[in-house]
Amino acid sequence: MKASGLLAQGYRVWGLGDFVQLLITLVIGDTVLDNRRSPFSDLTGSLTGLESARLDWAGADGKPDAPYSLAFDDVYFSRQDGRAETEHVFIQGNHLPERFANWQDARPFVIGETGFGTGLNMLCAWACFDTYAPADARLHLVSTEKHPLTQDDLRRALTAWPEFADQARVLVNQWPEPVRGAYRLILSDRVVLDLHLGDSVECLTHLDGRVDAWFLDGFAPSKNPDMWQPELFQAMAVHSRPQATFATFTCAGIVKRGLKAAGFEWAKAPGFGRKREMLRGHIATPPADTSRQQAPWFTPPSHQSPQQPNRHIAIIGAGLAGASTAEALARRGVQVTLIDQEAPGAGASGNRQGALYVKLAAETNLQSRFYLAGLLYTRRLLERLDPERQLWDDCGVLQLAMTDKEARRQKTFLRNHALPASVVEGITAAEASHRAGVALTHGGLDYPGAGWVRPAALCQRLVAHPGIFFRQAEVMTLEHYEAGWRLGLADGDSVSVDQVVVANAWQASNFLPLEWLPLKPIRGQVSELHLLPDASIAPLKRVVCAGGYVLPVLEGVQSFGATFAPGDTQSDLREADNATNLAEFKHMLPAYAEKLRASGVDFNPAGLNGRASLRAASPDKSPYAGPVPDAPAWRKDYALLQKNARRAPAIAGRHHLGLWTSAAHGSRGLASAPLCAEVLASRICDEPMPLERELIDHLHPGRRLIRELITGG
Numbered sequence: 001m002k003a004s005g006l007l008a009q010g011y012r013v014w015g016l017g018d019f020v021q022l023l024i025t026l027v028i029g030d031t032v033l034d035n036r037r038s039p040f041s042d043l044t045g046s047l048t049g050l051e052s053a054r055l056d057w058a059g060a061d062g063k064p065d066a067p068y069s070l071a072f073d074d075v076y077f078s079r080q081d082g083r084a085e086t087e088h089v090f091i092q093g094n095h096l097p098e099r100f101a102n103w104q105d106a107r108p109f110v111i112g113e114t115g116f117g118t119g120l121n122m123l124c125a126w127a128c129f130d131t132y133a134p135a136d137a138r139l140h141l142v143s144t145e146k147h148p149l150t151q152d153d154l155r156r157a158l159t160a161w162p163e164f165a166d167q168a169r170v171l172v173n174q175w176p177e178p179v180r181g182a183y184r185l186i187l188s189d190r191v192v193l194d195l196h197l198g199d200s201v202e203c204l205t206h207l208d209g210r211v212d213a214w215f216l217d218g219f220a221p222s223k224n225p226d227m228w229q230p231e232l233f234q235a236m237a238v239h240s241r242p243q244a245t246f247a248t249f250t251c252a253g254i255v256k257r258g259l260k261a262a263g264f265e266w267a268k269a270p271g272f273g274r275k276r277e278m279l280r281g282h283i284a285t286p287p288a289d290t291s292r293q294q295a296p297w298f299t300p301p302s303h304q305s306p307q308q309p310n311r312h313i314a315i316i317g318a319g320l321a322g323a324s325t326a327e328a329l330a331r332r333g334v335q336v337t338l339i340d341q342e343a344p345g346a347g348a349s350g351n352r353q354g355a356l357y358v359k360l361a362a363e364t365n366l367q368s369r370f371y372l373a374g375l376l377y378t379r380r381l382l383e384r385l386d387p388e389r390q391l392w393d394d395c396g397v398l399q400l401a402m403t404d405k406e407a408r409r410q411k412t413f414l415r416n417h418a419l420p421a422s423v424v425e426g427i428t429a430a431e432a433s434h435r436a437g438v439a440l441t442h443g444g445l446d447y448p449g450a451g452w453v454r455p456a457a458l459c460q461r462l463v464a465h466p467g468i469f470f471r472q473a474e475v476m477t478l479e480h481y482e483a484g485w486r487l488g489l490a491d492g493d494s495v496s497v498d499q500v501v502v503a504n505a506w507q508a509s510n511f512l513p514l515e516w517l518p519l520k521p522i523r524g525q526v527s528e529l530h531l532l533p534d535a536s537i538a539p540l541k542r543v544v545c546a547g548g549y550v551l552p553v554l555e556g557v558q559s560f561g562a563t564f565a566p567g568d569t570q571s572d573l574r575e576a577d578n579a580t581n582l583a584e585f586k587h588m589l590p591a592y593a594e595k596l597r598a599s600g601v602d603f604n605p606a607g608l609n610g611r612a613s614l615r616a617a618s619p620d621k622s623p624y625a626g627p628v629p630d631a632p633a634w635r636k637d638y639a640l641l642q643k644n645a646r647r648a649p650a651i652a653g654r655h656h657l658g659l660w661t662s663a664a665h666g667s668r669g670l671a672s673a674p675l676c677a678e679v680l681a682s683r684i685c686d687e688p689m690p691l692e693r694e695l696i697d698h699l700h701p702g703r704r705l706i707r708e709l710i711t712g713g
């Protein structure tokens, strides 16, 4: 595309700095210098809503409702007997009862599917697994869907199977918004579903994970030729385990040829009902996955080597990052020792109330995609952990556009992101006032599903899992030895484990293998106003933020904040910080503040309660979640990048085996830490990852080393 074409699309002319940025974007697959959009933004995918399935229902004749796709002119499942068809084609076609019964691996058995539809296939697989698999086996479902059903349609479709009522309720409750991306749903302690919303080929191409058995579904090739392309079968092949099987209801020539060309062997088998034939088969030796050729440093450390068992894992730091990682591992049956010098949730995660929100960039970038996925994941986690909502409230978050610059930014954001109003919506001051329950001077972006959480209480709830042993101690040293890792404690004792996750925020780089990791401490103080018990003022109904944030009153306390002081490592309570928070509060919510004052609330900063703590941030403001690189080895292996950023030496990244980190969650740990916990636990336990590959790489702590090599700083 010519520069004039770029300008016509709103891009400015590129300078030297942009080309350095582009090189880094190409090489490490990320916008690490800042979050501008490049002409190569396709690399980062888009954050857009998907068109929901348009259905017809044909249940008027006394039979259960059977959804019919108007767009594809085809049925979701056989009108004759949908469940029997699934059992015949997909469950028996992949020999699942026998394979489940014999499953002995510590990792989960993985099923991949094209076209989730109503979820009937996956519910049948779940039921089959519950019937046949050993008690400690786990099942991981990965499914793609381009036109998800609405939540109401899904609920209605699944009423056809009363025997699955409980499972259907779990699925419907966690059903994600129709937005492109990956969504992890924890269906039970041993069954996980990753829904990849988007086109099957695209989703499978970006999958970071491998499959044991494929359900090759989707409407008939004659009705849906776009999906049954050679690229689909190739993506399936690359993401197959050796000897992975597949089954499909169709025998169309395009399917047979595509499967064969991709390396699958197939055979015809008797079809279900009136269908004479179906296909099933396997792939003996899947092709190599070359997706990380451009960035070999992100190649994950190999799994399950005898040197790297994962029976017992220590986690350093019991804030949100550590507590959520502990829960994610314990849920997988790993024995966890969680170590912190203070009680769980005592540090930066120790505020009694915190905002669960994200600030998405005007132009789509990897960071925004991660944070939105994180926000939505945390909501599902909270829903599962605390359905009574004692720990949280999805009251909604308003991001006010209080300056012209912010108003322009929000306008650009809305133009670039066609997202459902249930995720984010631009609203006027009048509408914002209505939703917040107090008079506001500006409109802004409304995130109806965001809200607030009690972070300290959440940490305590997470670590209450019986598989987690909490030990209050200060870890001084971290040392690798033949059998794993040894942690030296300040009291002279030591703890020996198979693997370690370092999750102690800005202090993570105190440990020798992590001393190179750029982490900045940021002091933040929140303030609290105590309301008078008889004050009868209309309550604030949403979290409101602009420069700072104000939370809805909780148990008579109005919390607001927070200050932002990079490099300050003191956590004393300061009157000056209270004054700063108060000024911001009055600026954002003048009418509400005035009402509080008139009701007798004391606005004197000297008399305010509050809490200061230290958060940690990375230079690019995204968290670190992944294996810890062997920094000297990376500097040596990739030294060539200093001369030529396009020449990636074909060497897989060398890592400290069994050492991981989750850090740099800044002030948005509520949105980022739980999903990062799933990222770590999934990698440690050899499961498909909960996010697309480029987002996994975006979180990799080694990104900073590569940047350092390319830019020299």
Ligand code: SAM
Residues within 6 Å of the ligand: 053, 075, 076, 077, 114, 115, 116, 117, 118, 119, 120, 121, 122, 144, 145, 146, 147, 148, 198, 199, 200, 201, 217, 218, 219, 224, 226, 227
């Ligand atoms: N497996 C489903 C079940 O158990 O209910 C039935 C699947 S239905 C026959 C086909 C599904 O494939 C539909 O939900 C449709 O939206 C989805 N689909 C069609 N083309 C697709 C594509 N290119 N990428 C992802 N999903 C697609």
